[in-house]
Amino acid sequence: MMRILLFLATNLAVVLVASITLQLLGVDGYLRGQGIDFTALLLFCFIIGMAGSIISLFMSKWLAKRSTGTVIIETPSNTTEKWLVDTVAELSREAGIKMPQVGIFPAQQSNAFATGWNKNDALVAVSAGLLNRMRPEEVRAVLAHEIGHVANGDMVTLALIQGVVNTFVMFFARAVAHLVDSFLKSRSGGEGGLGFLGYFVVVIVAEIVFGLVASAIVAWFSRFREYRADAMGARLAGTGAMVNALARLKSETELPDQMPDTLRALAITKGQTRSITERLFASHPPLDDRIRALKEAAYRQ
Template sequence: MNIVRTAMLLAFMTALFMGVGLLIGGKGGMMIALLVAIAMNFFSYWNSDRMVLSMYGAKEVDERSAPEYYGIVRDLAKRAGLPMPRVFVINSDQPNAFATGRNPQNAAVAASTGLLQALSYEEVAGVMAHELAHIQNRDTLTMTLTATIAGAISMLANFAMFFGGGNRENNNPLGFIGVLIAMIVAPFAAMLVQMAISRTREYSADKRGAEICGNPLWLSSALKKIAVAAGRVPNDEAERNPATAHMFIINPLSGERMDNLFSTHPNTENRIAALEEMARGMQARSTEPVRADNPVRKSRSVPTTGWGRGGSEPPKGPWS
């Protein structure tokens, strides 16, 4: 089903891109736009993870350089039945995280230094489980390709006035009106599709992430902290590349707090409410209460005898 949805989304975005080319340059412009869209889709499919990670200056870590963080991802991936993704750290004071990659076999997760320093072990686990859910749902490919084409549509529309939209040679019957449509309507439509896709998938990733880590309250507690800090601490790289904002667990840009058509993320309070409701449902089906903290483990070191169940403790990690 995810493959079908991805194919339909790419077909729509490609058609929209071709439509912009038609409005600007007639049939010739449409064919050029089609070739460009195919080339962009191909390039993004194979290089989306490297592009985003490089954009944010992410550095790869392993079990030796970041034992706790790496161990969390390793154990969660095992619980989810996923291949071990590559693990990265972003040097940013804003607590945030994202996942990228074309499929589970070629995926990566990245967390900021601000997130690793501000959140507890359980909260980091909730966040990384959310990112692994995106990988498992193959959201990373869809969202990256959508961002690429949406950005290209906006760029093409910005150049619309430099092309002859009203002459007869380009077979554009709408003339200057077509150019105006390309400039205004097409980028707006692409933005709406991008945001709608992102918002829907965040709720899905929250639910699946809570299932992976085993405790919805870990993620809800993390979302509370991240949302507050993200509103106070700027993410300069994200501000320079707003097309990637929807990839983060919380919108890294200033503003965008409302749960409406123009938000890249659902309202955080709504996400927290959904997770708390999920926790109540889990508690009703269990004899043991679901708690925000880990009642067995009070330290931040990674358990080695089961997820969140205590055990011997390895060396401290980057946020100890």
């Protein structure tokens, strides 16, 4: 539950910061003074909403390296690192993408992630724990899963979706505040209304409500892309290896999760959600569901 709250808080924080930026730039005051131009409002919200997502996307590799302590393998120093680099190179060729950077981060839990601003300038990293405890064919399946994220352009698509939902959260929040303000003025014969502080409070409350809905939409797409990446992993590394890798991850769900919350949606775990709220806002489907989907797909072939 704490992870879900942090996920929601992060997304709401992005929207609130953007809202404060609009306020400081005088956009809200200008639009209110003009009786609000919804076309102009949508344009302003789109620019602000997309800007944060695009900046985050371009900084994703740098942030991932810093927050996880990932060490990039420039020149392999042992047989494990050489095998890791060679395997990523092979999988990349099969997926039709440029070789991404390869790194290892010092976490004892088995985990991995992929990030980058486009499919030909990406980073694929695995944890030390994953290399130590998984069999080579399972590690290869995990790498294939992450290559699947890169080949599918998931990082770019997720950033664009986040930017779009941020746009509409800010737009509809201000539209609601404008309607409330207009309603109060009509009831008082043109006097009164929300005022500056009341308008700002209504905007913030509406953004929190709409932000929850937006977070659920983004989380739904994040779960959907995990199934696609699993399918790519099965195609590149074999269904049996992909299923075994997910089963191994499931066996480690009780270990401390050392993945930073800002990168949780990019990692291959977790997904052992229980409550309806957790399922609604989880970035990953339950591992049991992912394993079942792979087996059903193999059965249909």
